[in-house]
Amino acid sequence: MGHSTTLASILAAGFAMGAIYALIGITYNTMYVTSRVMSFTAGQLGMLGGVLGALFILRMGMPLVVGFVLTLLGCAVIGIITEIVAVRPVLKSLDQHLYVLSTLALALMIQQVTAIEWSTEPQAFPKLFGIGSGALDEKFWLPVLACAVAIGGLEWMQRSTLVGRAFLAVAEDNFAARALGLPERNLRIASYALAGVIGGLAGFAGGELMLAFFANGGFLSFYGFVPVALGGLGNNRGAIVGGFALGIFQQAANFLVGGIFASVAVFVVFIVVLLAAPQGLFGTSTARRV
C-alpha cells in the first residue's frame, strides 16, 4: 500500500467524519441561536439518525425514502421535546446555566432508553445505494454530500424565506424581534425541530460508517462540540471549517500515532487553539456592558 493510498484513506475517512462533526456542530448552533442554550442532546440526535434509519429500513423493511423521511421526522420530534422539556423551563435563568443539567439529563435518558430498547451492541446500518468502493465508497462521501445539502439548504432558507429571516432576527436580538411581533416561542420550537432534522441527517448519512450504536450519542456530543468551540459559538461557517479540520486531523493522528494517543493529539491542538483564540477561530469577542 503506497503513500497515495494512505493519503486517500486519511482524506476519505477524515472528510466523512469531519462532515458528521460539522453537521453536529450546526445542530448545536441551530439550537443555540434562538435560545442561547448549548443543548447536549445534539449528539444524541445524530445517534438517533443512525438507529432510527436502521430500525425503519432494516428491521421494519420500509423503503429507503420512507425510512429516511420518518427518521428525520422522528429526530425533529425529539428536537421539539428537547425544547419543551429541557430548554423552556430554564430559559428564565440562563445566567445560572441550568440548561447544562437539564439537556445533559435528557441526553442521558435518550441514550439509556436507546440502549435498553435497541441494543447495547452496534447494529448494522443498511447499505443505501451500494455505490463506490475503497476510498470512494458511499460510506465516505454520503456524509460530505449530506453536509453540503444541509449548508445549501440553510443558506437558501436564511436568504430567501421569511422563516429564515425571522430566525436571523431572533438570533440577532431576541427582545427586538419580539417587540416587532415575531412569534419568538414558535420560532424557537421550529429551530429545535430543524436542529433535530440536521442531527438526524448527520446520523443517517454517517450510519454506514458509524453503525447504529447507542454509544455514538456521547461520542458525537463530545466531538461535535469541538468545531463549535473552534469555529465560534453560533457561527455555522466556523463549525464547518472546524468540523472538517477536526476530521482530517483526527484521521491523520490515527495513522501517525494511533489508538488512544490520537484522541490526546486532537485535544492538545484543541486546547492550544482555544488558548490562542478563546472566542474561536471565526468568532467575535463581544464587549460586556459594565
Add this chain to the structure above:
Amino acid sequence: MTISRRKFTLGTASVLGLAAQGSFKPAMAQSESIKIGWLAALTGPSSAPAVGFNRGVVYAVEATNAAGGVKSRKIELITRDTQGDPTKAVNATQEMISSAKVHAIWGPTNSGEALATTPIMARAKIPNLHPCVVNSLIDTTKYPNAFRMAPSNAQWDNAVRNYCLKILKVNKVAVIGDTTGYGTTATGDSVAAFKKDGADVVYTAQIDATQPDMTPDMLRMKNAGADAIVAWSTSTGMAARLFNARASLGWDVPFVGHPSLGSGEVATLIEKPANWEKVYTINYRSCSFDAQGKLPTRTQEFLDKANGKIDLKGTLLWWVLSGVDVINLFSNAVAESGSTASDGIIKYLNSLTRYPGLFGDYTWSPTEHNGYPTDEVVMGAANSSKNGALKLAPGYA
C-alpha cells in the same frame, strides 16, 4: 393420668427447648428443597451469556425435579437479575444468603460482578460455582468456597498462543485490545506470555472500539510485518470493522482471539461474508464439530436426549452445557454428602477428578479451584456457528 399444670409447663418447655436446639432439624432438612441461588445478568449489557446459561439451568432443574429430585428433595431455583451491575449483584447475594438462605450459588457470570460478590460469599462460606475469567477470582486461601468451572483468562491466553505458535506456526504477531479495563489487561498479559515463549510481538495497541475506520491500525500492523493478529475485545463492532479493513487492504492475515470474534452479531456487521474467513475464536472441544461435522459423543447424546427442549438459537452451546453441569454438580454434591451443609458440598467439589460434565471434565482439589482442563480449550472457525457450536479451526487433530 392427670396432667398437672407443672408437668404441662415442663413438657412444653422441653419440646420447645429441643426444637430450639435443632433436634428436629434432620427430619425437616430431609424434606426441605435444595435452594440454589442463580445470579444472572439476564437483561442489560452483557446479558447474552446469562441468557444462554439460564436455558441450561432451567432445563436441568426441571429434568431433575421431574425425575423425583435429589434423594426426594426438589431443587428450588432462586434467580435474581443483576443486569450486569456489581451493586445489584452484591444486593442480590446478600438477600440470597440472609433472607432466602440458599445452600449454594451459581454465578455471577461476569468478572466485574464476581469481584464484588466473591468476598461476600466467602465470608458466608456459601459454595459458589462461577464461569468468570479474571484470574484473581480464584484463590483457595481467600475464597475456599469459590470454584471456577470455565477457563480462566490465562487458559484462554494459552490456547490462543499455542494456536498461533504451534499450529499456525507464526512467530511475528500483533496483539491488540480495546480501551476497556479488560482489553488493556488481557492485551498486556498476552504480550508478556508471547514474549516469554520467544515470539516476536511486532505491534501492540489499545484501539478505541468506537473508531469508525480501522484502516490506520490495520496498516500499521501490516507495515510491522505481523503474520497473525491476536485480538482481545468484547466489542463486535470493533471486530467487524477490523475484518472489513483487512479486506479493503487485500490482506489475508489470520485473526485469533476472544470469543466475541465469532459472535453472531459480527455476521450482520461485516460488509461481505468473505471478510469473516480466517478468523479463529476461542471455543471448546465439547462444543466443536470435527472434520466430519460431528459433535463429541457425550454432547450429541445429551442434545438427542434434550431433543428440542432447549432453544439453541442465538446462543453459544457451551453456555447451555455449563448451565446443565452446574445443577448436576450441586445435585451430586448434596446426594453424595447427604446434606445441603456448605462444608459437605465444598468437600465434594474438592474431591472431583475429571468429573465428566457436558462442557468439560472438571477437576478441583483443596489447593486448585480452576476446574476446567486447558487441553479442552481450542480454537474454532468463527464463521462456522451452528446451534452455538463451531467447527474446529484448521490444524487440530
